[in-house]
Amino acid sequence: MDVAVTDAAALPDAERTARSVLAAVDRACSRFRPDSELARVERSGARQPVGAVLAALVDAALRIAEVTGGLVDPTVSVAALGYDRDIAALPADLPHRPVVRPAPGWGRVEWWPARRMLRVPPGVRLDLGATAKAWAADRAADTIAARYAVGALVSVAGDVAMAGPAPDGGWRVGVGDDHERPAPGDPVVTVGGGGLATSGTARRTWRRGGAVVHHIVDPRTGWSAGPVWRTVSVAAGRCVDANAASTAAVVRGADAPDWLTGARLPARLVAVDGTVRTVAGWPS
Template sequence: MTAAVADTVTEVRFPAIGTTAVLLVTEPAAAPVAAAVLRAHLADLDRACSRFRADSEIRGLERTAGSPVPVSPLLAEILDTALRAAELTDGLVDPTVGTTMAAIGYDRDFAALPVDGPAVVPLPAPGWWRIGWNPRRREVLLPRGIALDLGATAKALAADRAAARIADTAGCGVLVSLGGDLAVAGPHPADGWRVLVGDDHTRPDPDGGQTVAIVSGGLATSGTTRRRWRRGGEVVHHIVDPRTGAAPGGWRAVSVAAASCVDANIASTASVVLGASAPGWLAERGLPARLVADGGRVCTVAGWPAGAPAGAGTG
């Protein structure tokens, strides 16, 4: 998913949290301050919930498992968001899937993963309901043997928080894109923010993808075309079904528009896990979505413009 840069918009792009951060602002003079705000948000996010930093807060929770531990305000917000996602999706999006990820070998930065390795046995997630969370006291009790993976919802939350903070601080329109997670805030360009939606945020779809325009809220794409590797000769990827520990099939990409990037991300991730029942699930919730099947067939629901060519938009 990539955003088109209008003549009146300034772009800043840099690597962060294992992906590419893209920042667009409607006032060129605001770009340095906006970039500093975004970098600070992402640095805080990494310290709070990176699975691959020994000094991150969630790694600290693993070391103190079995005892209640106070957490920072940021991690408290991230945990609230992750547990809300689990509840809304009946566990299709589950923060205890970190245990499952470790079982399939995704226990380090993706760039450091071996191309192949021994065969793995899928391990279901322990279950989000096992996390002891006291929001009033900002205290969490993580059972022993459970590893958290807050990456999906935390990244989307960072996009929402950063976009809102930049719009408030700089007084301009802003778009923040973190991999497949995108949030906008403040006044938008005359034609809205033009976004090319595809399978892979780093390159267009083979069929050209689809360009849409957004003016508020968020847009998220979850897919299986990136972060793929092999174990025992079998392809695995970074989205797993928490109920089984296996990689789901059916959709190679699901893009969802919602009132926030967090809500869009929750729905897009759950839809990849759901498989064939995802279009109905999304339609019941009134969430506009574009689903691309493993074979390339495109399905749209809930008002997403069906069959619109690249360049067409939704206001």
């Protein structure tokens, strides 16, 4: 996580706030923690009341699944591809090519938002990681800006949220083709606010039965999305929406530029051969 504010005196408090938000999200929905709130709900198999953070995360994930036509679906399973622990702990090559299936489908999740009650049916797992990271960036930036009366930028592993007044000239954000860390020579864009997210297949990769797989799963197949785009960066009003669009674009493949143009979402797409395409007002 990276945190920036327009008043240096507020930075220590802003950092503590951002850490607190990320810790709350981790406790609510981490799939690597057997004691997370979501893990307990899944184990019960019954309708359970959930806290405010998990409720907001489930709301966001189901809304994103709906607006992307199911292409960003929280019932996909990266664990089935072997990503069942921290990426740094995965073996270099997991044996055997797995048998994968399409995602069960977000419509099977039983959610009563007014009562904050959740049931995850047997055979379904919820992986909120695709939206939770961006949601955390939005929440942290909003909280910092409101609490300390500053402009705030929070980046969580490539998902960037901005709130409050931007610095003079706007926030300058590097856009890296490796998804998380821009390298010298990578483009820099100036952004006044909202969200900017990059999804890509160059990071969080591993081998399974000799095949290279990555963490963006096509819910229609249960396998890693096809090799069309190395990275897709999208700007939107909120980071969670930018993340949804960038992830959906990777899954959509070749028709992603037309889809993003139709949605009026500025985007930069880098093909697997390094060809760059920009759409909908992204600066060339």
